[in-house]
Amino acid sequence: MRIGSRLSTHLALAPALLIALVAYCGAMGWTIWISFTNSRMLPSSVFVGLRQYSSLATNERWLTSVQNIAIFGLLFIAMALVLGFMLAALIDQRVRAESLLRSVFLYPFSMSFIVTGLAWRWLLDPTLGIEKVGHDLGLAWFRFDWLVRPERVIYTLVLAAVWHAAGLVMAIMLAGLRGVDPEIWKAVRVDGIPAWRAYLFIVVPLMRGSFATAVILLAVSVARLYDLSVAMTNGGPGIASEVPAKFVMDHLFERGNVGLATAAATTMLITVAAVLAPLMYWQYRQPARRPL
Amino acid sequence: MSAAIREPRGRRPWKPTPARLGLYAFLLISALFFLMPLYVMVVTSLKGMPEIRQAHLLNLPAAPSFAAWSKAWFAACTGLSCNGIRVGFINSLRIMVPSVIVSILVGAITGYALSFWRPRGAVLLFGVLIAVAFIPYQVFIYPLVRIFSYLGINNSVPGIVVIHTIFGLPTMTLIFRNHFAALPEELFKAARVDGAGFWRIFGAIMLPMALPIIVVAVILQVTGIWNDFIFGLVFAGRENLPMTVQLNNIVNSTQGEREYNVEMAATLLTATVPLVVYFISGRWFVRGIAAGAVKG
Numbered sequence: 001m002r003i004g005s006r007l008s009t010h011l012a013l014a015p016a017l018l019i020a021l022v023a024y025c026g027a028m029g030w031t032i033w034i035s036f037t038n039s040r041m042l043p044s045s046v047f048v049g050l051r052q053y054s055s056l057a058t059n060e061r062w063l064t065s066v067q068n069i070a071i072f073g074l075l076f077i078a079m080a081l082v083l084g085f086m087l088a089a090l091i092d093q094r095v096r097a098e099s100l101l102r103s104v105f106l107y108p109f110s111m112s113f114i115v116t117g118l119a120w121r122w123l124l125d126p127t128l129g130i131e132k133v134g135h136d137l138g139l140a141w142f143r144f145d146w147l148v149r150p151e152r153v154i155y156t157l158v159l160a161a162v163w164h165a166a167g168l169v170m171a172i173m174l175a176g177l178r179g180v181d182p183e184i185w186k187a188v189r190v191d192g193i194p195a196w197r198a199y200l201f202i203v204v205p206l207m208r209g210s211f212a213t214a215v216i217l218l219a220v221s222v223a224r225l226y227d228l229s230v231a232m233t234n235g236g237p238g239i240a241s242e243v244p245a246k247f248v249m250d251h252l253f254e255r256g257n258v259g260l261a262t263a264a265a266t267t268m269l270i271t272v273a274a275v276l277a278p279l280m281y282w283q284y285r286q287p288a289r290r291p292l
Numbered sequence: 293m294s295a296a297i298r299e300p301r302g303r304r305p306w307k308p309t310p311a312r313l314g315l316y317a318f319l320l321i322s323a324l325f326f327l328m329p330l331y332v333m334v335v336t337s338l339k340g341m342p343e344i345r346q347a348h349l350l351n352l353p354a355a356p357s358f359a360a361w362s363k364a365w366f367a368a369c370t371g372l373s374c375n376g377i378r379v380g381f382i383n384s385l386r387i388m389v390p391s392v393i394v395s396i397l398v399g400a401i402t403g404y405a406l407s408f409w410r411p412r413g414a415v416l417l418f419g420v421l422i423a424v425a426f427i428p429y430q431v432f433i434y435p436l437v438r439i440f441s442y443l444g445i446n447n448s449v450p451g452i453v454v455i456h457t458i459f460g461l462p463t464m465t466l467i468f469r470n471h472f473a474a475l476p477e478e479l480f481k482a483a484r485v486d487g488a489g490f491w492r493i494f495g496a497i498m499l500p501m502a503l504p505i506i507v508v509a510v511i512l513q514v515t516g517i518w519n520d521f522i523f524g525l526v527f528a529g530r531e532n533l534p535m536t537v538q539l540n541n542i543v544n545s546t547q548g549e550r551e552y553n554v555e556m557a558a559t560l561l562t563a564t565v566p567l568v569v570y571f572i573s574g575r576w577f578v579r580g581i582a583a584g585a586v587k588g
Contacts, residue, residue: 004489004490005409005489005490008489008490008491009405009409009411009490012401012402012404012405013405013406013411013417015398015401015402015457016398016402016417016421016461016465017417019458019461020417020420022439023432023436023439023458024420024432025420026435027431027434027435027436027439028427028432030434030438031431031434031435034434034435043438086318087319087322090315090318090319091319093315095315095319099574101319103571103574104323104326104327105322105323105326106570106577106578107326107330107567107570107571108329109581110515110566110569110570111519111563111566111567112518112519112520112521112563113519113521114521114536114539114562115519115536115559115562118539118543118555118559119330119332119333119556119559120329122332122333122336122349122552122555122556123328123329123332125552128344128345128552129349130349132348132349133348133349133350135348136347136348163325163326163329166326167326168581171578171581172581172582175578175582216426220425223426223428224428226521226522227521227522227536230521230540230544231540231544234544244428244430245428245429248430248433249433252430252433252434253526261434264430265428265434266431268430268431269427269428269431272426272427272428276426
């Protein structure tokens with residue numbers, strides 16, 4: 001390699017290298033370090049070991065956040081996968097108006113979580129929202145006030161998030177379905193296997209790669225869940241819809257407890273690594289995946 | 293996408309079997325579920341407040357009016373200032389345009405350098421970039437705030453542009469690297485033999501060939517940066533709050549009676565840019581998702 005080109009290569013990679021060293025590794029290391037100090041409003045350098053983590057373990061707001069994100073994550077991923085796969089499988093039956101349907105299912109994904117959250121907050125408004133539609137239709141018993149019921153509010157976030165992301169799953173699954181060998185469908189028809197069995201036992205296992213991609217994308221958005229909670233409920237009623245990312249943000253910038261916030265962020269980091277590492281390994285060891 | 297479209301094309305004769313009817317019924321109900329929030333937002337924004345309180349939210353407006361839209365655009369209040377959501381719109385443009393250009397440029401150069409020139413440590417650098425794509429932002433935010441205020445670019449447009457470049461880098465590098473890695477190596481070698489250097493090969497050969505992927509990158513970044521909330525909130529500063537943050541402030545900081553029609557008009561206005569991008573780009577939008585989602 002000529003000297004000039006080698007120099008240029010390094011020059012070209014300088015921004016990425018700087019970002020990787022300072023903004024990624026440096027910032028992450030700093031966050032982890034702060035979590036071992038007694039920092040409050042401002043970072044301090046007094047090492048206190050795991051004290052922030054032990055106070056996190058007894059913090060009611062944090063425990064609620066963790067419980068919420070577990071419920072949200074499982075339900076959201078499961079429902080988005082099932083709905084997205086069903087929509088893709090049905091669209092794949094050579095239906096009319098296919099591209100119109102695809103656009104309708106996917107458009108929510110183009111909008112922000114803030115827009116999604118505000119739209120659903122209005123729809124689920126306990127006095128003027130869907131509940132009122134029920135009452136006006138003569139269903140006096142109809143109740144849908146989950147937005148203001150602490151034990152139900154997390155499910156409204158699931159609803160909005162599924163609405164937002166099911167189309168994404170559909171797009172991924174549709175690409176996967178279109179990659180299934182047509183010979184397989186011929187064989188299924190010849191053998192007279194019912195469609196649902198063919199999907200469940202033949203096609204779904206073939207589409208492991210698509211499922212892994214969808215699960216990874218959805219899981220990343222679960223870990224990042226923040227805007228939706230802010231826009232839809234702002235963590236309320238009370239602390240009933242708090243989530244970990246919001247816990248960190250609130251403690252960093254409003255509650256002035258940087259030590260606790262960074263301990264929470266580090267806990268999130270470890271959890272994400274523990275959940276995603278096996279998924280990534282599983283996806284990487286697939287033999288030559290089909291292009292999406 | 294083009295790899296495997298099944299052979300039979302064109303319209304299928306209409307055979308109303310029960311299974312077929314069930315299929316269409318399910319798709320229709322799903323379509324209504326997906327469209328309902330948009331429909332409700334639109335009709336709410338066209339109603340007056342008395343009508344919103346009396347009729348229910350699925351009713352069509354008796355006398356459609358754009359009063360709420362004009363109020364949302366010109367006079368909606370965030371705190372004490374009542375200059376409308378257009379302030380956020382302009383801020384979002386001021387943030388988005390440089391962020392999109394800079395982040396795509398850095399990503400394209402990085403992807404190019406990593407795919408053809410393979411300097412030492414390329415694998416490690418690429419690994420770090422990919423890993424970051426999965427890590428929650430909360431892990432990085434606080435130190436970055438400290439670094440940025442030390443550098444004096446916190447709460448400024450340059451600061452938020454740098455932030456979008458930092459966090460756009462993994463996806464941008466990935467899609468450009470994958471694109472360049474799929475190009476024939478001979479192309480690169482021939483250019484080398486002809487004496488072209490690093491930047492000349494990039495500018496004269498690779499960039500023009502990357503046009504489709506640049507379109508994908510623009511779609512991804514325009515929607516992603518427009519929809520961003522958390523970075524705008526933390527790094528943009530009070531003078532430059534993007535539209536999403538301003539929208540949330542308008543709705544969530546209202547004192548006294550809430551005007552749902554104005555809120556919904558403001559929400560729709562905020563959604564306009566990504567929706568327009570989505571409906572114009574069509575299949576390219578899906579390509580963008582796919583390009584950003586496929587690893588390695």
